[in-house]
Amino acid sequence: MTAPLLELRNVTKRFGATTALDDVSITVHQHEVVGLIGENGAGKSTLLKMLAGLHRPDGGQVLLSGDPVDLGSPARAARLGIGVVHQEQSLLPNLRVAENLLLGHEGDALRAGFFRRKRLEAAAAEALATVESKVSPASLTEDLTFAERQMVEVARAVASRRPGRPPLVVLDEPTSVLEAEDVAVLKRQVMALREVGSVIFVSHRLDEVLDFSDRVYVLRDGKVVGERTSQDATEADLFRMMIGRDSSAGFYDEGRQRPADPDAVPVLSVKDLSRRGQYSGVSFDIRPGEVLGLVGVIGSGREQVSRAIFGAEPHDEGSIVLDGQPLRLRTPAAAVRSGIAYVPAERRVEGMVGGATVAENIALVHPGRGPVVLPARRRVVAQEWAERLDIRPRDTAADMARLSGGNQQKAALARWVLADDLRLLILDHPTRGLDIGAKEDLYKLFRDLCERGIGILLLADTLDEAIGMSHSVIVMKDGQVTARFENTAVDGKPQPIQLLEKMM
Amino acid sequence: MSATPVHDVATLEQQSTVSRPKNNRRLLLSAGPAVALVVLAVAFAVLTPGFATVNNARAIVEQASIPLVLAMGSTLVVLLGSVDLSVEGVMAACGLTFVLLASNNRNDNDLGWLAFVIAIGVGAVFGVVNGLIHTRIRVPSFMVTLGTWFIGLGMATVLFGTTTPQLQDQTFRAWAGGRWLGVPVVIVFAALVTVGAFVVCRYSKLGRYTYAIGGDEAVSRVAGIPVNRFKVIVFCLAGALSGLGGVLATIRLGVGDVSVGSGQLFLTLSAVVLGGTLLSGGRGGPLHTLVGVLILVVLGNGLLLSGANPYVQQAAQGLVIVIAVIATGWPVRDRLRVVK
Numbered sequence: 001m002t003a004p005l006l007e008l009r010n011v012t013k014r015f016g017a018t019t020a021l022d023d024v025s026i027t028v029h030q031h032e033v034v035g036l037i038g039e040n041g042a043g044k045s046t047l048l049k050m051l052a053g054l055h056r057p058d059g060g061q062v063l064l065s066g067d068p069v070d071l072g073s074p075a076r077a078a079r080l081g082i083g084v085v086h087q088e089q090s091l092l093p094n095l096r097v098a099e100n101l102l103l104g105h106e107g108d109a110l111r112a113g114f115f116r117r118k119r120l121e122a123a124a125a126e127a128l129a130t131v132e133s134k135v136s137p138a139s140l141t142e143d144l145t146f147a148e149r150q151m152v153e154v155a156r157a158v159a160s161r162r163p164g165r166p167p168l169v170v171l172d173e174p175t176s177v178l179e180a181e182d183v184a185v186l187k188r189q190v191m192a193l194r195e196v197g198s199v200i201f202v203s204h205r206l207d208e209v210l211d212f213s214d215r216v217y218v219l220r221d222g223k224v225v226g227e228r229t230s231q232d233a234t235e236a237d238l239f240r241m242m243i244g245r246d247s248s249a250g251f252y253d254e255g256r257q258r259p260a261d262p263d264a265v266p267v268l269s270v271k272d273l274s275r276r277g278q279y280s281g282v283s284f285d286i287r288p289g290e291v292l293g294l295v296g297v298i299g300s301g302r303e304q305v306s307r308a309i310f311g312a313e314p315h316d317e318g319s320i321v322l323d324g325q326p327l328r329l330r331t332p333a334a335a336v337r338s339g340i341a342y343v344p345a346e347r348r349v350e351g352m353v354g355g356a357t358v359a360e361n362i363a364l365v366h367p368g369r370g371p372v373v374l375p376a377r378r379r380v381v382a383q384e385w386a387e388r389l390d391i392r393p394r395d396t397a398a399d400m401a402r403l404s405g406g407n408q409q410k411a412a413l414a415r416w417v418l419a420d421d422l423r424l425l426i427l428d429h430p431t432r433g434l435d436i437g438a439k440e441d442l443y444k445l446f447r448d449l450c451e452r453g454i455g456i457l458l459l460a461d462t463l464d465e466a467i468g469m470s471h472s473v474i475v476m477k478d479g480q481v482t483a484r485f486e487n488t489a490v491d492g493k494p495q496p497i498q499l500l501e502k503m504m
Numbered sequence: 505m506s507a508t509p510v511h512d513v514a515t516l517e518q519q520s521t522v523s524r525p526k527n528n529r530r531l532l533l534s535a536g537p538a539v540a541l542v543v544l545a546v547a548f549a550v551l552t553p554g555f556a557t558v559n560n561a562r563a564i565v566e567q568a569s570i571p572l573v574l575a576m577g578s579t580l581v582v583l584l585g586s587v588d589l590s591v592e593g594v595m596a597a598c599g600l601t602f603v604l605l606a607s608n609n610r611n612d613n614d615l616g617w618l619a620f621v622i623a624i625g626v627g628a629v630f631g632v633v634n635g636l637i638h639t640r641i642r643v644p645s646f647m648v649t650l651g652t653w654f655i656g657l658g659m660a661t662v663l664f665g666t667t668t669p670q671l672q673d674q675t676f677r678a679w680a681g682g683r684w685l686g687v688p689v690v691i692v693f694a695a696l697v698t699v700g701a702f703v704v705c706r707y708s709k710l711g712r713y714t715y716a717i718g719g720d721e722a723v724s725r726v727a728g729i730p731v732n733r734f735k736v737i738v739f740c741l742a743g744a745l746s747g748l749g750g751v752l753a754t755i756r757l758g759v760g761d762v763s764v765g766s767g768q769l770f771l772t773l774s775a776v777v778l779g780g781t782l783l784s785g786g787r788g789g790p791l792h793t794l795v796g797v798l799i800l801v802v803l804g805n806g807l808l809l810s811g812a813n814p815y816v817q818q819a820a821q822g823l824v825i826v827i828a829v830i831a832t833g834w835p836v837r838d839r840l841r842v843v844k
Contacts, residue, residue: 075728090726092719094786099712104728106709113709 003066004029005198006051006082006168011060013046020046021057022222030166033190033199035213035230037206037242039435043222044202048172051200052084053077065166075104081165081197083157087173091149091156093142098124100141101156127159128152130196131189147182150174151189158193167197174201175208187212204435206235218242239436252468253440254490256447260290260471262487265324267455268424270309273318278304279479282318284472286424286455290487291446293458293470297503301479303345306426306459310342311335323423339423341416343409343430345459358382358403359396362414385414390441406438413442417449425449426457431465443469463496475502536831537780537795544799548806555809562688568801569694570749570756572794575772576701577745579793580738582776583705585718585785586638586645588742591772593656594630595750595765598623600663602751603760607673610665616673620751627747628740630656635739639732645739653769660762669760676755690752697745701790714738718785774821775800778828799824 006028013021021043028034038044049055050062053071061068064080071077077084091100101124102109109120124137133151135144144152158167171190175183190212193199201212209216210230218226218241226241266285274280279301286292296302308315311330320327322338332342353361359375359382382396389410391403400408409430416422427446431439446456446469460466466473473494475483483502485494549556574591581588604610605619615622630652637648671677679689687695705711713734716724725731746765753764779796781788803824807817 074726090720090723092716092723092786094715094719095712099716103716103724110709114707115709115712117707 002030003063005065005166007063007066009061009063011050011057011062013050013055014058019222021050023060024219024222024224026217026224028168028198028200030198031194032215033194033201033213035209035216036200036202036219037204037209037216037238038219039242039437042219042242044219045172046222047219048084048170048202051077051082051170053082078105078160079162079165081161082168082170083154083160084170085150085153085157085172085174091141091152093140095141096137097128097135097139097141097144097152098137100152101127101137101159105160123159127155130158130192131155132192133189147185150182150186154189154193158197167193168200169193169197170200170202172202173204175203175205183208206238209238210235242436252465253443253447254468256451257471257490258289258450259489260287260487262287264288266321267323268309268457269321270305271319271321273305273308273315273320275304275308275313275315279476282476282481284474284481284484286457288453288455289450290472291450291456291458291470293460293466293473294476295460295463295466295473295499295503296476299478300476300503302459302476303428305476306342306428306457309335309457310340310426312342339419339421340426341419341422341424342426343413343416343428345429345432353400356400357397358386358391358400358411361400361411362386362396362418364415381418382414385418386411389414389445406434406441409434409438409442410445413445417445422449422454424455424457428459429461430458432461463499467493467496467499473499475499477503534780534792537778537792537799537828540828541795541799541802544802544806548802548810552806552810555806560805560809564798564801564805565691566688567805568797569688569690570753571768571771571775571797571801572694573697573745573752574749574768575775575793575797576697576790577742578772578776579701579781579788579790580705580714581645581742582781582783583714583718583785583788584735584738585721586735586739587649587773587783588634588739588746589646589649589769590630590634590652590656590743591746591749591769592765593653593660594627594743594746595656595753595768596660596762597630597656597663598627598747598750599754599764600660600669600760600762601626602754603669603671604663606671606676608669608671608760610667610669614673616675619673620676623751624744624747627750628744630746631740631743632736634743635736638739639735657762664760664762671755671758671760677758680756680758690756693748693752697748698790698794705789710734710737715786718787720786771797771800774825778825
């Protein structure tokens, strides 16, 4: 048997006092898809950065095809055949696909500082062919769909290796932003990649990891805590290894779901809300302590409705009544003053101020009375919330951008729930891209808020989440409400298939 | 419900990249300014006698020449996502350097063509200094070039001394009204620079990397592009073109003048923006800028011919720019969008 394509032997990586990777040994054979799972902070990203040539191990060895190698820099790792497709897309939208594919390693497509277009496009077409992508090399990258762009990234990862090297493609959370049908396309492409090389597949979604991979490694606290072949593993197994305990008990904290009082004055009452070309006749009530899940596919108009309620987008007709008071001023600032909070889906873009400290982020919306923000006061408040929400690290003077996704989201939420007069919380994909532990913490927080009598409008990441968290579920399709499941008890909730029927 | 909560029945992900508004925007960025130019020209042709004549067309092209040379450099810098405010200072410094090195009434220098080349070289050095301070010491290009603007003016004032230096080199003086192949010399320069900038932006590594850096600097760095080196090169080119503009303007005047570039910064930067090159970088290009320069020159020329008050002309130019910027931003209006 030939030497495995990649072998990590007892690799250790420390950052100061913390050990990010502790004696990790992983083997990836030729023509194999290896899954890698673990919570945020388990060491996955450190491992990926090491493979990408961004970190050097402090101890242990990395072997490629049996030879010890030093992955000194991204360019070096790429030449050796390791291509990492990062979670955030790294294509330049304003360039053509071919230029993006060969950026930085154009080879003979450049002569005397000028591009030879035909060669460039031929080389790009070749790279695209290896992942069976039908994208034209001459098209502008921003015109591609998200899924197509991801394929281009995979193609780039494959294309940058030195000839003769089998590719090892590392996919970091590739499915977190893909639609169901695109996931199927990705699966085909991963299988095609397996024919020529190997793939390391990192995902939060255990079902997908099992579906894509031949073998799965589980990381926890920087150590490999388990290795299973996909045939012999179940999601429950993996979950247990990953979290270190059983999963089944009340993931959505349903035991704490209290029925909302049908006679109470609704926190939010939306009547016949319409916007031309987007949605029409949308009506619903949210009572104190009630979670209302709004589900629908892209284009159903649910995002627009939620943003209209927050005043971030205009609407043409209909009324929005908060606590019996009709809302007049339609701006985000007015919405905040009347007690509406909005946690956007694009956390990095709209949900946080990177570069500012955690404390500053938490105190952003409600800095306290008067025009003066006392840093000392801010620290005290931020510290309290960091503890209540278990934001790690506890250091509220840390830069927000350095926190992991789950902790960023907690800090972003803390900023809103700080307010005593919070009435309505609009959550747009609040758990997108978070690991299971962080999700559980957030679900607990949402239940806490319900007990305070706050209403929640939830645009869930998955149907399960919408059903698990919500008292009522409203289904939208093409801008219309197609189904309502109102104020259901915990055991009377709709089944996913019932919602799907109305969504499609 | 299933006992394994991480199981997804369906994903409801929202794609943040809907392509339609982007297409609209791109169309508006590329076709909008051209349409505006045509509308403007037709309007003046109908309303103002004397606008639609061959002589006036020639005058417009000649007026546009020096701004075009300057604006091409500015375009490259803006495509990077930076800005070069030093245009007027560099023009003045280079113009005076040129006069004092060529045959003049102040000293015995008579370097001829070498004076022309050295003066442009001075502009290139200004550009390199801009680029180095911006990239190595990490000062925003806005602040660096604001500084070098006044360094250039100061240097020009020192060179100017007490009496106005006059250009006496007959070759260059003949250029002022001269023609090459029937085309005024200054137009030849403008055409060469415009075509050169177009080719560089479209086909060269330098040009494409400039777009890449303007698109996303961090991504470009990770892809292995030596971002700083390319930035310095682009600033150097822009400085050299400012120098060329200063020298051409000086030849036309026949004397060295500190205020030779006065008003050119407003004209070039607004032409770049009007043409549809985004200040955030990565989008637009030389052809956009060509249209932008023509719009401003046609507007000025048309208003002059129609006998409008010069102050009204200035206000009209400002108004056109604001309208153009509103129009290019129209499809991406969103109340949560941040405007800086």
